[in-house]
Amino acid sequence: MIPQQLILRNFLSYRQAMLPFRGLHLACICGANGAGKSSLLEAIAWALWGQSRASREDDVIYYGEVEAYVDFEFTVQGQGYRVVRVRRRQQGTVLELQVQTAAGYSSLTQRSLRATQEKIIQILRLDYPTFVNSAYLRQGRADEFMAKRPSERKQLLAALLGLEQYEPLAEAARDRAREYKAQITLLEQRLSAEATQLAAQAHLQVQHQHLTARIAQQRQHLHQQQRVLQEQQAAYHAQQLRQQEYHNLVQQQHTLATTIEHLEQQCNALIQQRQAIANLLERAAELEVAACQWQNLTAQESALQQRFSDYQRLRHERDRQQAILEAQRQDLLQRLHKVDTQIHLIQEQSQHLATLIAKEPDILSALEQLQQARAQLQELEELQQQVFPLLRAKHQLETQRQQHYEHLRSRREELQQRWHHLQAQLNRQPELEQAVSVITAQIETLEKKRIYQEHLRQKGLERRQFMEQLQARQRDYERQIGHLDESLDRLGQPGAVCPLCQQPLDEEHYQQVLRRNTAEKEDLLNQVWVIREQLAVSEREIQVLRREYLAVGYEVSELTQLFEQRGYLQQQIQSTTDLxxxxxxxxxxxxxxxALLQTKTWGQESLRELEEIEAHLASLNYDEKNVAIARAQVEQWRWADAKQQELRHAKRQYRQLQQQLPPLEAQQQQLQQELATLLHDSEAAIALRALDEQLAALAYDPKAHAELQAALRTLQPQLEAYQELQRGRSRLPELDQKQQELEQTLALQRAQRDSIQHQLQQLAQSCTAMAAQAATLEHLQQQLTQQQHHLEADLAAHGKLTAELEQLTRLAKEHQQGQQHLEQLRHHFRVYSELAQGMGKNGIPAMLIETVLPHLEAETNAILGRLSNHQLHIQFITQRSRQRGSGDRKPIETLDILIADCQGTRPYESYSGGEAFRINFALRLALARLLAQRSGSDVQFLIIDEGFGTQDAQGCERLIAALNAIAPEFQCILAITHVPALKEAFQTRIEVTKGDQGSQISVIA
Structure with missing residues (x-):
């Protein structure tokens, strides 16, 4: 990643700033504490990864503003990219990613913030933790790599080297291994269950044969019972026919009773109808008078009904005209309200515009000030165009001279450091020879201990073999004791025989055999107890040997390291022969x-050219502050342009409003007149007055009409009684004839009922005998049903057994196939388990780290030698022995860092602040160079934030020399410092100052 440009707006201490990186190679960012130096680099990290030192996301926004904006342009492998990140207070974050094309920037923004962030990391091939532990030596976190635990250091180094790609492969292999393991477990459980089922196959076949024989017997017995039941059913059927005849007669008897009851009801109804007609004949005169009154009232009601229709029509017409008049009135009111609103709005706008027009003198005065400021700014910018080429040429000459000087100084420093280093090596030769002698003596001692350790191991193996022999003899004795116990048990049973001759034992021989067996058992038990004591003693001896073996092994484990140290020292002694x-x-x-640096005989031509440029600049009398003041004045009076346009628009709008007001006032008066005319002289008002006159002339009384209708409803019952009287007079002969016919039919039905009663008495005795026969038949039927149920149950069991046997036959074939599939799954499980182990952190990544660490160690020591005058040395340890007493002899995987100086090896925490910073700085530079050399991450950007304050003058010079040495390997190196003496050593400086308007940036070359 190579930065190109950074634009900030309301981010941390910056309100608005722009920092171009093009042309910057080795530069420092300087300024007072708290000015905002680190915020520039925090902005880069926040734009790319959304990470910053702020505890809350909204804390990155400048105080009092609503959003923070960072625009960062950079290139990766020659391709340009742009990232824009915006944070709105209490709302959220917006992230945009763009790629540079021939037509400009094209969007690569994904659907979500997380997806866009992953796309940025994919392009950079660098995440935030890797960035801050390699290319960004962050303020207060210079020791982040050193302070991590050994296991975390190894993980971080794996991430830097791009070895995290093996972890998904290892995880995928572990997932596949777990899948196969789960399949194996399930298949083993299934095969175990199938084996249990197959073991019951022989027992099921025996049950199947027994059940087949029982079913044949049950079918024969059932056939016999069915034949007996058929004979009983035939006899019972004859009885059922007689019972059916009995039930038919009972039904006929019930039907006749119902018919007779119905005929009697009809006779009673005829009698009641004749009595009602007789009652009406007695009221004949009264009912005829009421009928006459009904006819007179009906004629009157018809006349009133005609007037009621006319009244309804006139009322409907009056309501319609009234609705028309109200609608016209509402329409006029709405139009009048609309005109009033427009007039009021125009008056308010006119008053507001008049206030703005009154400020015209102030605006014209501001415009004059703006024109003067623009003229002055134009003059200064023309002068600036003349000065800038001279400044650029001056900067190039100064840079060339400084680079030449720095090259000579760096070369001298490098030669001097080399001379001191060689001299120190030459002086250390006696010390190295003494150290080799001491290490050789230690190696000889440990070699003797290793031989003793092998002796202990052989002795332990001998004791183990002796214990195995004792255990075999113990098992043999216990087996003999078991045989004697069986013999004693047989002797205790009645009729026991001699175990040798198999003859019956008398009392004397019995006692002899018993004593002999008992004595043999006691002798064997004594032998077992002796063996157990010997086993316990041997076990304790083995424990002692094991502890001593481990103790000696821990001491011998240092032998390899001593061989390495002796070889390293011998190599150093050999290298001092030609010093x-x-x-x-x-x-x-x-x-x-x-001599060259003291006489200053280099760069005379460039010095003369530089003096000429400085003289020309002095004659031009250019000051950047005057340009800034002129720009500020232009910005101060720029509001007059906008106000002038607003004033012109206000005048034009005021004239338009004054022209619109008279027509609206005239329209208002006209609408008021139309409203007054509508209520008196409109067609709807005239029609309403005419309809009121017609209703008055009609003289319709709704109350009288209602009283007449009530009288008609009162006469309605008497009218209905009169009509019923007329119908009754005509029906009297018909009722008499119908009554006579009903009485004859009733007599015939009663005679038939008596005949059926006589037949029922004769059939009652036959139905009583049928009940006992039905009970016998039901008992037989129950026995047959029970026998059928037993047969069906046995048939179901037989079918179930048959299906189970067939299933077991199929299961046997599937079981064999499952065994073959199980072997395949186990093979796959072994393959993927080995793949997971090989792709895991202790597999290929560990091997690659072991390959890279020597290069990283050499690079770190080279830089650290420059920084410490070869007084400090660093060493990476990737494995260490386990603690004493641990049963596991496998070494522990780690990444320990050993630091040595002229006083020996000491912990990192015991070094001073300046020394610790040199160690951290050297390791960080080595990591960055390692990434720059590898194709996995194109890190061409190095940031060093603070840490120089802990260095003395000589340490600062060595830091600058180290930076100049590695500068060709990076496109851009930025160092942040507030030390005045140190910032003067950089040709390019980015000065950061802080004022009322936030932090400001100025680039000085």
């Missing part, structure tokens, strides 16, 4: 460089 000639050559070159 004299190297020291002479270095001293000669140092003297030449010192």
């Amino acid at each position: 004299g000639s190297q020291l002479t050559a270095l001293a000669t070159e140092l003297e030449e460089l010192d």
Whole structure:
């Protein structure tokens, strides 16, 4: 990743700032504490990964503003990209990703914030933890890599090297292994259950044969019972026919009783009708008078009904006209209200525009000030166009001279450090030879202990073999004791025989055999107890040997490290043999460089050209502050342009409003006149007055009409009685004839009822004998049903057994196939388990880390040698032995870091702040260079935030020399510092200041 440009708006301490990275190679960001130096780099991290030092997301927004905006442009492998991240207070974050094309920037933003973030990480091939532990030496977190636990260091290094790609493969292999393991478990459970089922197959076949024979017997017995039941059913059927005849007669008797009852009811009804007609004949005169009154009232009601129709028509017409008049009135009222609203709105707008027009003198005065400020700014910008080429040329000359000077200084520093290093190595030769002698003596001692350890192991194996022999003898004795116990049990049974000759035992022989067997058992038991004591003693001896073996093994484990140290020291002794000639050559070159630097005989031509440019700049009398003041004045009076346009628009709008007001006032008066005319002289008003006159002339009385209708309803019952009287007079002869016919039919039905009663008495005795026969038949039927149920149950059991046997036959075939499939699953499980182990953290990634660590260690020591005058040395340890007493001899995987100086190896925490920073700085630079050399992550951007304050003058010079040495390997290196002496060593500086308008940036070359 190579940065190109950073734009900030309302981010942390910046209100608005822009930092171009193009052309920046090795630069420092300087300024006072709290000015906002680190915020520039925090903005880069926040734009790319959404991470910052703020505890809450809204804390990145400048105080008092509603949103923070960061726009960061960068290139990756020659392709340009742009990331824009916006945070709105209490709302959310917006993230955009764009790629540079020939036509401009094209969007790569995904559907969600998380997907876009993953796309950025995929392009960078670098996540935030990897960035801050490699390319970004963050303020207060320089020791982040060193402070991590050994296991976390190894994980972080694996992430830097891109080895996390093996973890998904290992996890996929583990998932497949777990799947096969689960399938194996399920299949083993299924095969176990199938084996249990198949074991019951022989027992089921025996049951099937027994059940087949029983079913044949039951079918024969059932056939006999069915024949007896058929004979009983034939006799019972004859009895059922007689019972059916009895039931038919009972039904006929019931039907006749119902018919007779119905005929009697009809006779009574005829008698009641004749009595009602007789009652009406007695009221004949009264009913005829009421009928006459009904006819007179009906004629009057018809005349009133005609007037009621006319009254309804006139009332409907009057309501319609009234609705028309009200609708016209509402329409006029709405139009009048609309006109009133428009007039009121125009008056308010006119008053507001008049207020703005009154400010015209102030606006014209501001416009004059703006024109003067623009003229002054134009003059200064023309002068700036003349100055900028001179400044650029001056900067290039100064850069060339400084680079030449720095190259000479760096070369001298490097030669001097090399000379001191070689001299120190030459002085350390006696010390190294003494150390080799001490280590050789330690190695000889440990070699003797290793031989003793092998002796202990052989002795332990001998004791183990002896214990196995004792255990075999113990098992043999216990088996003999078991045989004697069986013999004693047989002797205790009645009729016991001799175990040798198999003859019956008398009392004397019995006692002899018993004593002999008992004595043999006691002897064997004594032998077993002796063996157990010997086993316990041997076990204790083995425990002692094991503890001593482990103790010696822990000491011997240091032998390999001592061999390495001796070889390393011998190599150093061998390398010091030709140091004299190297020291002479270095001293000669140092003297030449010192003479060149003291006489300053380099770059005379560039110095003369630089003096000419400075003289020309002095004659132009250009000051950047005047340009800034002129720009500020232009910005101060820029509001006058907008106000002038607003004033013109206000005047034009005011004239338009004054022209619209008279027509609206005239329209208002006209609508008021139309409303007054509508209520008196409109067609609807005239029609309403005419309808009122017609209703008055009609003289219809609704109350009188209602009283007449009530009188008609009162006469209605008497009218109905008169009509019933007329019908009754004509029906009297018919009723008499019908009554005579009913009485004759009733007599015939009663005679038939008596005949049926006589027949029922004769059939009653036959139905009583049928009940006993029905009970016998029911008992037979129950026995037959029970026998059928037993047969059906046996048939069902027989079918179930047959199905189970067939299923077991199929199951046997499936069981064999399952065994074959189980072997295949076990093979797959073994394959994927080995793949998971190989792809895991202790497999291929561990091997790759072991390959990379020597390069990282060498690179770190090279940089650390420059920073510490070769006084500090770092070593990576990837494995260490387990603690004493641990049964596991496998070494522990780790990533320990050992730091050594002239006083020996010490913990990291015991070094001073300056020394700790040099160690961290060297390791961080080595990590960054390692990433730059690998194709996995294209890290061309290095950031060093603070930490220089812990260094003395000599340490700062060494840091600058180290940065110049690694500068060609990076496209951009930024160092943040507030140390005045250190920032002067950089040719390019980015100065950060903080004022009332937030932090400001200025680039000084």
